[in-house]
Amino acid sequence: MSENISLKTLEIQNQDRRHDLDALRAFAMFLGIGLHASLSFIALPWPVQDITQPNIFIFFMVLIHGFRMPLFFLLSGFFTMLIFRKRNITSLVWQRTLRILLPCLIGCFTIVPLFDYVSNKVINAGSISVNLDDKSLAGAIRTGNRKTINLFLINPNEIEKPDVKLGVTPLSWAAMIGDLETVSELIKLGVDVNLTNKDDTTALHGAAFLGRDEIVKLLLYNGANSSKRSKAGFTALEGTFADSATTTLICNILGIQPPNETDLTSGRISVRTRLLFNQFLTPASKTPPETAEITKPKEQNEFYKRYHSWLNSTSFQINFFNKPTHLFKTSFFHHLWFLWFLCWMLPLFLVCFKLGSLLFCKLNTNTMRILKKTMLYILIPAPLLPLCLMGEILGPDTYTGILPPPHLLFYYMIFFSFGLITFDLKDSTQKLTRFWYIMLPLALFIIFPAEIIFKDNPPLCLLLQTLLIWNMAFGMMGMFHALLRKENTFIRYLSDSSYWLYIIHLPLVVVLQFLVRDWPINALLKFLLINIATITLLLVSYHLLVRSTWIGWLLNGRMVPWFPKASTTQISN
Numbered sequence: 001m002s003e004n005i006s007l008k009t010l011e012i013q014n015q016d017r018r019h020d021l022d023a024l025r026a027f028a029m030f031l032g033i034g035l036h037a038s039l040s041f042i043a044l045p046w047p048v049q050d051i052t053q054p055n056i057f058i059f060f061m062v063l064i065h066g067f068r069m070p071l072f073f074l075l076s077g078f079f080t081m082l083i084f085r086k087r088n089i090t091s092l093v094w095q096r097t098l099r100i101l102l103p104c105l106i107g108c109f110t111i112v113p114l115f116d117y118v119s120n121k122v123i124n125a126g127s128i129s130v131n132l133d134d135k136s137l138a139g140a141i142r143t144g145n146r147k148t149i150n151l152f153l154i155n156p157n158e159i160e161k162p163d164v165k166l167g168v169t170p171l172s173w174a175a176m177i178g179d180l181e182t183v184s185e186l187i188k189l190g191v192d193v194n195l196t197n198k199d200d201t202t203a204l205h206g207a208a209f210l211g212r213d214e215i216v217k218l219l220l221y222n223g224a225n226s227s228k229r230s231k232a233g234f235t236a237l238e239g240t241f242a243d244s245a246t247t248t249l250i251c252n253i254l255g256i257q258p259p260n261e262t263d264l265t266s267g268r269i270s271v272r273t274r275l276l277f278n279q280f281l282t283p284a285s286k287t288p289p290e291t292a293e294i295t296k297p298k299e300q301n302e303f304y305k306r307y308h309s310w311l312n313s314t315s316f317q318i319n320f321f322n323k324p325t326h327l328f329k330t331s332f333f334h335h336l337w338f339l340w341f342l343c344w345m346l347p348l349f350l351v352c353f354k355l356g357s358l359l360f361c362k363l364n365t366n367t368m369r370i371l372k373k374t375m376l377y378i379l380i381p382a383p384l385l386p387l388c389l390m391g392e393i394l395g396p397d398t399y400t401g402i403l404p405p406p407h408l409l410f411y412y413m414i415f416f417s418f419g420l421i422t423f424d425l426k427d428s429t430q431k432l433t434r435f436w437y438i439m440l441p442l443a444l445f446i447i448f449p450a451e452i453i454f455k456d457n458p459p460l461c462l463l464l465q466t467l468l469i470w471n472m473a474f475g476m477m478g479m480f481h482a483l484l485r486k487e488n489t490f491i492r493y494l495s496d497s498s499y500w501l502y503i504i505h506l507p508l509v510v511v512l513q514f515l516v517r518d519w520p521i522n523a524l525l526k527f528l529l530i531n532i533a534t535i536t537l538l539l540v541s542y543h544l545l546v547r548s549t550w551i552g553w554l555l556n557g558r559m560v561p562w563f564p565k566a567s568t569t570q571i572s573n
Helices: 002-016 019-041 056-086 089-108 111-125 137-143 146-153 170-177 180-188 203-209 213-221 244-254 261-281 289-294 302-312 334-359 365-379 406-424 426-433 436-453 458-483 489-516 523-546 550-556
Strands: 317-320 323-326
Touching (some): 019 056, 019 458, 019 489, 019 523, 056 089, 056 334, 056 406, 056 458, 056 523, 089 111, 089 334, 089 489, 089 550, 111 244, 111 334, 137 146, 146 180, 180 213, 203 213, 203 261, 213 261, 334 406, 426 458, 436 458, 489 523
Antiparallel strands (some): 317 323
């Protein structure tokens, strides 16, 4: 009898579940795994650099990075309001503490150190200093062998030839290492100071990044373009603001010894002054045409400069266990940053809800509904404001420090708030998502390509970014509602497992990237193998070690055996 009552109760609870949005949230988690799996195929600071790096992965990364987290925060807002309406404030705070705050803190002291350990191991094992081609000018510069360098300088075919592993030119190697003599010799021999590396950086980027002020001075004197952007979208000046963790990571990948902290800091300060002074002195008539096209107006906006100067200032520098830590810039949460941001969303939601209750307590139900609809449509163009303050050209910034930057917190609060309101306005949501079969092709095949094409036109690019986010969000919500409205046993199991898979996946992804990095096969095939192996292995770990244990209870609310239809598991992010 009790078993029949229990099953009936579970059926009622399952009727209230949004299986489509559960599945969509899990899909957003899995996209995160795919995003990280793609990074070894892109010329970005990452512990593993694959031997093949086709451009398709850049587009994949930019697309996923642009809409995934806004969609995730929108869904999180929806489920937050669901819990709030069905229970009470106390239950919501307790649930968030268990499901979000505790996994975030536990992960910071387990998964993040494990990722750092694995990263250091694969960097040392695959470091270019170990696999250096010493039969080239780049190799000779790296080893600092003056006699060999001079022999290679005689050969005009060698002076601009990049190394075979990372595609870095001899001039850039000399600039990063701080070899002023070799830089001078190469310039005298007629080497183009604006010669680009594989990632579209120049010698000026490398010299500025490591605070080589004398080399920066020499490069600028010989016509180096200080406004040139890399594939990642950074100028030489912006590279001087890299945090210590990023600097160490890149130097380890390159296998070079960075300057000590004092020399690096003072060198970068001198470089910034020199680069800014150089831009000020450059006459408009002498500015190369490409500079005018790629320079973003927000860089010349005084508020933008003051805001980012404030974010990077020493006012937010503290000593944490006798180690200098910047509250915004020093990485602490790594890929778990979104959990930390969600922890900030709850008090902001409760404060806004309390204020709203006081201000609008006398409004009737119909007036409140109209007000909510108005707020919903005001939020759609709202991302344009924080996007104007983003440091990246395409997509939102990523901050993994202790304090979330105000512009980024506001950015994700927009989508979180949209999710809160849509729970109370289900009919409005259906109207926004009903044309999903038009929105998704429009976003993928028209808006996204246009965003790439017009990336150097900031106003238009920001508008296209905003359109891409909402079309992808509404389109995917509509598609999942149309296709996965009813419970599916397999999809439900994947939804239950997705939280665990995302939290734990990163060290395994890096190991697999390292194992296949030198395989002479198609990059897309390697990418698929990394994803399939990661998801398969972690699903096994979830089934055997998590689902029926206290970890499953912490992440999902219950310790659930492999009986999906009798499960009430729900990740309430």
